[in-house]
Amino acid sequence: MAEKLPASLEKLNTEEYLLNMGPQHPSTHGVLRIILKLDGEVIKDVVPVMGYIHRGMEKMFENRKYDQIIPFTDRTDYLSAVNNNFAYVIGVEKLLGVVVPERAEYLRVILAELNRIMSHLLWLSAYGMDVGAFTPLLYIFREREEIIAMFELITGNRLTHNAFRLGGFKYDVPKTFFEKLEKFISHFADNLDEYETLLINNVIFKSRTVGVGVITKALALSYGVSGPSLRGSDIKMDVRRDTPYSAYSKFVFEIPTGKNGDTWDRCEVRMNEMRQSLSILQQAMQGFPQGDIMAKIPKIIKPPAGEVYTAVEGPRGEVGFYIISDGTEKPYRVKMRVPSFSNLSALKDMTVGFKIADVVAIMGSLDLVIPEIDR
């Protein structure tokens, strides 16, 4: 359609039109609005509109004490509450100069990896829904429910755990937790294989994902895409390996990567990541040390003036907290670096030229959590 049509035929040309996808749409996973410019089914332009659930988290942080901020971090990315806690807590501990006991570090790793599996499972089930397969969701929710029950044992909450405290944990682990964990590890790998056969290796699924939403290495890096979405583009990026935090340097694990940076690669990376998390869980459970669960920290937390940026590898990518302390009880400024924010910014380069159905598939493969973007 490149050549100019004569004026008399101009009216016969297909019309490009704008379509709102969201804020209330079944597959935007939250209150995200995407304005699509379409020619028939083919996408010509994508404009994400955000901020529908902007809560001013960063402003709120400035008005809360250091230990009060932890429950708020749960609520930015509600699917990986523990990893958000993690990033914030190690930041403040760095400022305070607190050394966390090993037992607490191990428990943190266990919780973080469980949380990663939990988040990926939800992604897998939601992704099944996105591409039109409803059934995997209900199978996957069995396993997810098991993990939630484990979290409930330790923290008492099912989704927004508020699990970590500055310096470790408030309460020690109940014995039943490890029994459950062992049971979970024993059957999870098999179930994962089953889901892979049911969904990921399905020929229809492959036809919808292979070669769709390709993002090149250089572009992904430039966009600051992180986590599985970046690893899908064949970059061995993992905060757990690049800048090891907590006890991660003690565990052996691989970093799965994709080859082409398409949607299927991102899916496969997540599936393999769950297997790696499972192996970390096994190692952590075997080497779980005795000792204290809480470091000695002052009653009133006043970190010395300074600033720190700490990041952890969340399920969606690099979750970072940039904390500036001015020596008072409350932080001077907290900036959250959220993975979905950068991942979503690359959406336009991934989707243009594909179809409506692909937008859903691509957005699903980025595993967006909207409250995290809006903060």
Add this chain to the structure above:
Amino acid sequence: MTPVEILEKIKTKFPGVASTEAFGILNMETEQNKLRPLLVFLRDELNFDFMNFMTGVDRPTENIIEVVYQLFSFTTKASIVIRVKLDRTKPEIETVSDIYRTAEWHEREAAEMFGIVFLNHPDPRILLLPENFKGQPLKKDFRHPNMTPLPEVK
């Protein structure tokens, strides 16, 4: 690469940059007009290929707004923080969104939250705030009629 090595390399090209070190990360300050060449140098010569984030910090007591860029290199696993101090009454800075594309959205956010003007920005619309919102919420002196003061507890 250790922070010292990075600093030495930078000093060969940009003599006289102020820098400190905190938690093993080089923390350097530069002027507004040197920022873009510095970032291009860091990206192309020192392999800082990943921008973690970019944000602003409001410091009303010193009458400045800081712009902070954090970079990371996947090849050397090193991080670096670059900050630029802007005049708080008229904060203006050149965009870096063509050097790191992720900066485009981060700059849009910083623009609406701190009122920083990013010159030559490709898409200077608001990002998170409602369209008719007035004020820059992350400035320390921001007040809004809907804000309720927190109760004082003895």
Add this chain to the structure above:
Amino acid sequence: MLKYIKDIITGAITLLEGMAITFKYMFQKPITLQYPEQKAQMTTRFRGRLVMPVDEEKGDNRCTACNICVKACPNYSIAVERLTDETGKPKPKAASFTYNMGTCMFCNLCVEVCPFSAIVMSEEYELAVYDRKSLIKDLVAEKYKLKGRKGKWWISKFKDEEQV
């Protein structure tokens, strides 16, 4: 041409594998919990809502109106008023303990800081109400009785759990 046929066959095999899985699950027991009749068993640490249980030995709650929980609450959902005697001197007793469930995040911070174990998170989870006002509760007036276990079990509920 050969690839065309091969693609069709391998594709059909993956489809049949999927169908075998769904068929297998058809004969498994449903995992549904029939909600209003069957209810989920909550763990000891479950954070339902904040309650101020009546200590049966004391015949009253254990609150001393020390305001530590108020300071700890990130959302300012708690307000405590101290009881005063006739002369206006404050007594170590709460006259009212206003708890706003609407703004509560169920983060457990208030329970953790309470030096007297006066408050605890209960196991209730059906907390929805029709009227927003009824989310604001006065825990002192409520005189909540923790069900199920005896005495002051909640004070040591985490210590009683079997540890690794």
Add this chain to the structure above:
Amino acid sequence: MTAFMQFLKDLLYDSGKAFGLIYDGGHKIWAGFNLPPLTLDIIFLLIAAACAAAFIAINALFIIWFERKISARMQLRRGPNRVGIFGIFQTVADTIKLLIKEDITPKAVDKLAFFLGPLLVMTSTFMVFLVMPFGKGLIAADLNIGVIYILAVTGLTVLGLLCAGWGSNNKYSLIGGMRSAAQIVSYEIPNVLVMLTIVLLSGSMKLGDIIAAQPTVGYVWMQPVAFIIFLIASNAEINRGPFDLPEAESELVSGFITEYSGMKFAFFFLAEYTNLFIAGALGAVLFLGGWTGPVLPPFMWFMIKSYFVVFLLMWIRWTFPRIRVDHLMEFAWKVLIPIALLNLVVTAFVIKFH
């Protein structure tokens, strides 16, 4: 008494004979009253149509419940189990709910097209039952162009969906309607070719003759490829399963039924499930020998076979992800149609040289 027993037995096993008796008896009585025989014929016609309507309504209610139960079992759920035993009256309750719900007609819609949508869809679905052989002699009209009639009437559905899609004046509906039109016409062709193969084998377009011509096991053993193509193509034609693009929930919200509510929505719903049954029934008639079978009454056999095919379609639906629209079209034109054509030619050759 024995005559009455014989009549009941006929009614069950050879309905044609029993209806013949009723028809003749009715006319004798009618002639006794000196009334013109045409009036009685009209009454009989209306009764037959009313029976079909009642069957459609009850069957749709059952099939919806059946699907909900089957999908629930496949997903480790229980499915409806509150209204009536095993929740069998759940769909009745849902229908009543839809009946007393407000039927919203948005301001921007083209009112005529908006109403024509469900009307055309439901009418075309209804009309198919004219030639549906439920049992021996249990058929409203065994037209001698039966197969073509079915193809023609189901083809009307496209118009209804296009009306709904265009008339709603909603972009999601528009995309859904367009998709469904392209999809249904594309999959009509493999379906036509498959039916052509069956007609080739049986030598008649009458559904009754097709059933009679089949060996005891049905054509499915002679034409397994045709059966698979039929399953896929009819699944696509009724917009279900991995081919539910016109109403693809995660992409188009609800496609062409986005703006519909109340009874108009119910008619789309009803038509979808009735079409599902029609697909099952056609599969039973064309490939599984229709109502033939030992011991049980023909009607029972027909229903069992139909529901078996319906179950296959449900199984497919609840297992697979949704196909993308371009793959869908390519699959029809590049895979199904060549195979169906090849199958047709091979069948013709085998018939001639066998």
Add this chain to the structure above:
Amino acid sequence: MEYGMLLAFLVFALIFVVGGVAANWLLMPHKPNATKNSTYECGVEPISDANIRYNIRFYVYALMYVVFAVEAVFLFPWAVVFKEIPGLMPLFEAVLFILILVLALAYAWKKGALKWD
């Protein structure tokens, strides 16, 4: 009688639908408001009218359908009498006819009418 049945079915189908909608209209509450009567587009105001000149892609399929369906309909009479006519003549005639269909398909395939973009 048979086509009378067809008419009866048609009449009944129309009664069925119109009656259903009418019953619904009688039973339902009538409380329209502006929000309810607006077009749904994910909770925001629709950007533009939906009656647009749509992509040609879909109409191409309809055209191809006409070609194939009409030819297939011509084949039905042949299929009915195929067994009864002796000799190989009907077979070869039909194969020739189908070959033309295949050629049409191959042409469309080659021309890219089956490709989406």
